Amino acid sequence: MKYLKPWWSDGGSLLHLTILLSLAELRLDLDLDLYLLFPPRTLLGDELLLRNGQTSHISALSPFPASGGWGRAELLHPKCWERDPAAPPEGRLLREVRAGVPFIPSIRVDAWLVHSVAAGDADGAHALLGTAAASSAGGVGAGVDGVSQAAPAGGGGPRAVQSSLLVAEEEEKAPAEPTAQVSDAGGHASEENEVLRGVSHSPQHEENEQRSSTQKEKSLQQKNEDENKVADKPAWEAEKTTESRSERYQNGTDAFFSLEDLFQLLSSQPENLLEGVSLGDIAPLPRSINDGMNSPTHYNVNFSQAISHDVSLHEAMLLCSDNTFRRDPAARTSQPQEQILQLNSPTTNTEQTLPGTNLTGFLPFVDNQMRNLSQDHLYDLDINILDETNLMSLATGFDPMEVSWLLEETGYDSGLSLDSSNNSTSVIKSNSSHSICEGDTSSSSDLSHHDLQGAVGGYYPEPSKLRYMNDRSDSHFHGDLAFQHVSHNHTYHLQPSALESTSESFSMPGKSQKISRYLNDTDRNLSRDERRAKALHIPFSVDEIIRMPVDSFNSMLSRHCLTDLQVSLIRDIRRRGKNKVAAQNCRKRKLDVILNLEDDVCSLQAKKETLKREQSQCHKAINIMKQKLHHLYRDVFSRLRDDQGRPVSPNQYALQCTHDGSVVIVPKELMIPGQKKENQKGNRKR
DNA sequence: CGAAAATGTCATTTT
DNA sequence: TGAAAATGACATTTT
Structure with a gap:
């Protein structure tokens, strides 16, 4: 699904929430309390718009609103809104299991946070806890990006999971636990379920993400503070949260979506596979939240680890190290260092090593069954990925x-x-x-x-x-x-x-x-x-x-x-780069010089030919002139007569031009040697 | 696979 | 005088 234009032009902040659902046969209630990483200056009551138009409001905020932090909002899965509330619960339950092909679907809900108009101010000095503010009409589009990932799992009947993403379980572990109710309502046996979740966030939240390490250390405190906030929140909010939810469960209008739905969604966007829990996308959450959230029930969700965005493959492997993920001791001792490295390096470079995979987000969340499975994968990873070339x-x-x-x-x-x-x-x-x-x-x-x-x-x-x-x-x-x-x-x-x-x-x-x-x-x-x-x-x-x-x-x-x-290296790169360019220029110049010289040769050869032709033409012209002169000479002599009226012999006399331009007849023996020779030559030619 | 051309690099000279 | 360009010579890569 594509974002509609207004999503990017309304001045709000884009939040990505990824809900990764595991196991094949599960019924999901995605009426959620979401804990999201919000951008700075998010206000209590700020509106959260889904692309389908669904709205929610920030009902609780972490103590760091000015610099961004965690906030909570109730959020229905967008799909829910498309369902007929009047339909019997069974109709909304997940019953479809793709035979033998269990998978881990995930849903990414893109929400658009619209800052409150009423409580907002320009310099970001917002009250931490305020009244719900009317929100500006921000985003319009809404949608769900579905992704799925094949994963082995055992069979079983449909089951229900009430998946409150973060702390909701702690707040609402009352006997009226929706999970049980839903499960009962659906009439399905509950089995082991897991809901994996990662929270991805937009680039605006990178700074928040970067401080994750310290945040993790403070997670317990943070979480407590968050919960205190929740506890301290205005009565209307607490009431609304609990009541609305309870209401929905009670009256049977709980919103469910089926795996079928999911699958349709997922298959519509196969390119989003694995997108949801890539390391980079997963937002920081207090790991300690886990402790309170691990539920003894099978179908409770291990959100804590799911939310622990920073869990790496390394950690995952260490977590598993006491179980099946163990190599042969001999092999270990033979390459002790390598083993250590293998265990650790993915942490340093998870995104590069396993781009696009969601192992890091995936592994730590699973319980035993899935964990064993994952350990197998890990062991394969250990062998296949961490080969010698990666050492x-x-x-x-x-x-x-x-x-x-x-x-x-x-x-x-x-x-x-x-x-x-x-x-x-x-x-x-x-x-x-x-x-x-x-x-x-x-x-x-x-x-x-x-x-x-x-x-x-x-x-x-x-x-x-x-x-x-x-x-x-x-x-x-x-x-x-x-x-x-x-x-x-x-x-x-x-x-x-x-x-x-x-x-x-x-x-x-x-x-x-x-x-x-x-x-x-x-x-x-x-x-x-x-x-x-x-x-x-x-x-x-x-x-x-x-x-x-x-x-x-x-x-x-x-x-x-x-x-x-x-x-x-930078200097060498610069030197080499400059020299490379210089060499290229030099060669180009050299080539140009050679080409120019070749051109010169060609032009000179052409010129030579031209000159030869001109010379030839000149010779011809000279010869013609000589010819004419000879004829003229003979003509003149033929008309000359001496004193007795006899013809003058050209063998005895020659015509000679004087300096004043007049022509005289000179006896050849009186001629200047040079002239004589010339005349003789001319006469001989004739 | 080898030859030739193209390109990169280094050392040195030139600008 | 130092930096950059130019260039010859050799190495490496590409054709």
């Missing part, structure tokens, strides 16, 4: 090829680096969670393979130097545990094949073929410097680096906190 990336936080290029860079540019300062292979043991391979080029240029291993495995720069990089690529530098292991243990090494591939990449012919095996399509299209830059997470484009004026370039280098290695 380097696991060790360094870089992709294998990135490391390869790091090595290549250090070897290739030896002696060329600038700005070396040097603590090359020392290990910085800090409490920082950020670790990265570092070494200035001058020192790294001397690295043997042994040193390189050290560099790859355990050398990290000071966190301060990474500030900029962290801004740009945070995900690469998480995973304290992994790097603590790595940095404290220098004995780990690359797999021979991996090392071989990197060491060979220095200057061996065919290295590109070896390297290209590790490249994805995107990387393969990059130039070497671009790949190097990517490997070192240079925060500028190669083009920028090369084309930037020198002043800007220098100020850029000083402005950003870059490691020596990065600075060196």
